[in-house]
Amino acid sequence: MIIPHPLLGPRDAAEFVYLGDAALIDRPDWQAEDALTAFHDYGYLRDNPAGPHKELWYHEQGDRSWLVVTRDTTTHEITAVELARDVARSRGRSA
């Protein structure tokens, strides 16, 4: 599988490490009233879609960037790749 890195171009998937669902970017607020439930969901509950899936990949054997990759789990077709920090910044997080 080839992942088209937004800065570095097409790279072999062997250079990357897979983390999982991109929802892991949205860590719950630990001080919220419902923090216990929120962290249970955050830690244990995942969707398992047959189709497009947003997931986190780490370019370990490359520029060490985190990516949010939109991949179809049934065909491995990749439709979008963004830098995870751009995704976090677009939600008003990170500097």
Add this chain to the structure above:
Amino acid sequence: MPDFTLTSAPPLAGHDKTFGDLRLTSPADLALVSLALPLGGEDAAQKAIKSAYGAALPAPGKSVCTKDGARLVRLGPDAGMVIFTHATPDAERVVADRLNGAAYTTDQTDVWTGLELTGPPARAALERICPLDLHDSAFAVDDAARTAMEHLGVLIIRTGQDSFLLLSASSSAGSFLHAVETSIENTI
């Protein structure tokens, strides 16, 4: 107590082997210093690099040669590397002084080992171990990339039409040399 003096020696120092039209050498006195652009201080760091070296830090995946023979490599949005020839073990201080502390600098000289592959069949010799497309259209002269060859992390830089500089971890220098030489022998 007797006085000992320790002399540092790069793991592949002096390696020089010829395979037909190909030559595999270990560059002498290679010094490497990594650059990290501070969060919020990216522009100041870029400006300091440009005034110190007379060349701007290029786009990620590119490198540029400066007038004094150093090579500036951009590895990612906030990361770069200065590669130059320097015999004494104070490379980090030299770069930090030139940049006046505008970027974070870390000495990488002893951590990496270098191999230079030159000759017309250089690209063919790498095609079995390098997962990147090294054709002119995809990897032009002065392009640089971090990748993995034989499971070893490698920074590959195209230093000329038929020459590549390969940098890998010095702790696995012997395995890296073996991987490259095996690939050369398998392709010639």
